Amino acid sequence: MTAGNLDSTHEPSGEARDGEAAAAARAEPGLVLISLSGQPALAVMPLGPEPVDIGRGLGELAEHPDHMMSRRHAHVAYRGGQFVITDLDSRNGTWIDGVAVQGSRSAMPGAVVRFGHSLFLCVSDIRPYRLLGVRVDDSRVEGPALQQTLRTVAQLGQAGRTLFISGGSGAGKESIAQAFHRASPQRSGPFVAVNCAAIPEGIAERLLFGARKGAFSGANQDSEGYIEAAHGGTLFLDEIADLDSTVQGKLLRVIESGELLAVGASRPRKVQFGVCSATHKDLRALVEASRFRADLYFRIGMPQVSVPPLRQRREEIPWLIYKAVQSITPGLKVDVSLIEACVLREWPGNVRELQAEVNTAALTARGAGEDRVTARQLRAGAGAAISAPLSETDAQPAAVPPKAGKRTEPATEGEPPSRAQMMAALLESDGNISAAARAVSVHRTQFRRLLARYNIDLEKLRRVGKV
Incomplete structure (x- = not known):
């Protein structure tokens, strides 16, 4: 099959295009402050047709002073869907995706910009950040994308008894299931979470459905199963793709009939419960593969919500880092270099991986007698994308950002590469993202953002094109 076949996409209808155009017309581009001198923060800075000066004490930054930022540090303009950032000979430099800016450089939406010791996201629409902000409590950090997902889940919980949750490992699927339970009519009942991947082979049936005394050797008394324990509440079946195939049919019968027959029982008993299920796998593809x-699947697979990965919720990362560090050593400071390094990484293991790596970095800093955690304490492979091999840069421990004027990664100059150029680079590099990014002269992080922007399915490209 040729590259031309791989480039095919579904064209939206006229109404869909009109809706997208209307939404784009209403969008407000701007910068979102996410970290200030190592502390989590949130402030929005809209960008109009005229460039905006960035500096200590200017505009929104009057309430958020960064003493490492010059009074006239840089100016930013938004033109043709891109951010044009010009450093004004600032004392401590301007950086885009970890690359020093000399003069002017353009950046795509999603880029991470550092002025002094403050980090900003370039976003094409600041409205969700302005309206929703970042919600933080003792156990949760919720940015706009996650809050919108939770709002949808609450509506579904009020209207139905099933929910299917897709999302990567560590993205927070169980917390979504708990939100569904809290919004449901059965909120006063129990919430029973079951990790299907952790059930030992051969005992899924009795763990789920329970067993009666004498049903098998060693059954000296009746035992309650997970389904019976969830009666009147919600049963959460995490990683349901790994559920023993021999019990899937029996589970379906219980859900549809509301009758539970325990192992060794002669009569069923009535049960009533809501069902949440989740997996990080493509459940429909597993159905097609028998x-x-x-x-x-058709009973539990709808309605469905998808938990956005952490790389799409980067405004949450500074708060998650702060909470993780304080849980190790209250009062231990966080350096901007650690936050910048974390915000720029992929985190395939999402929140779970980030917290584990930051905990390790904090323990390393504390053990060395340091008063702050920096990027030097972050493990070399932390947050690295699994689908691409580590580059030589990734193989070294992350350091504090270098001095202005020194490039550490390929920079993007002028217009970004086209979709066709990116696909050609992927084909030439056998799907190696680092090599493809170098071929089109963009940073690896920006290359991944362009994959999403151009709707390039890398896995499909690899399968169909035999990359």
Whole structure:
């Protein structure tokens, strides 16, 4: 199959295009402050047709002083869907995606910009950040994308008894299931979470459905199963793709009939419960491959919500870092270099991976007698994308950002590469993202953002094009 076949995309309808155009017309581009001198923060700075000066004490920054920022540090303009950032000979430099700016450089939406010791996101629409902000409590950090997902889940919880949750490992699927339970009519009942991947082979049936005394050798008394324990509440089946195939049919019968027959029982008992299920796998693809029952999938697979990955919720990262560090050593400071390094990484393991790596970095800093955690304490491979091999840069421990004027990664100059150029580079590099990014002269992080922008399915490209 040729590259031309790989480039095919579904064209939206006229109404869909009109809706997208209307939404784009209403969008307000701007910068979102996410970290100030190592502390989590949130402030929005809209960009109009005229360039905006960035500096200590100017505009929104009057309430957020950064003493490492010059009074006239840089100016930013938004033109043709891109951010044009010009450093004004600032004392401590301007950086885009970890690359020093000399003069003017353009950046795509999603780029991470550092002025002094403050970090900003370039966003094409600041309205969600202005309206929703970042919600933080003892156990949760919720940016606009996650809050919108939770709002949808609450509506679904009020209206139905099933929910299917997709999302990567560590993205927070169980917290979504708990939100569904809290919004449901059965909120006063129990919430029972079951990790199907952790159930030992051969005992899924009795763990789920329970067993009666004498049903098998060693059954000296009746035992309650997870489904019976969830009666009147919600059963959360995490990683349901790994559920033993021999019990999938029986589970479907319980859900549809509301009758539970325990192992060794002669009569069923009535049960009532809501069902949340989740997996990081493509459950529909497993159905098509006859590795998951289609009838069960069509019963539990809708409605569906997808938990946005952490790389799409980067405004949450400074808050997660701060909470993780304080849990190790209250009062231990966080250096901007650590936050910048974390915000620029992919985090395939999402929140779980970030917290584990930051905990390790904090322990390393404390053990060395340091008063702050820097990028030097972050493990070399922390947050690295699994689909691409580590580059030589990734193989070294992350350091504090270099001095202005020194480039550490390929920079983007002028217009970004086209979709066709990116696909050609991927084909030439056998799907190696680092090599493809170098071929089109963009940073690896920006290359991944362009993949999303151009709707390039890398895995499909690899399968169909045999990359």
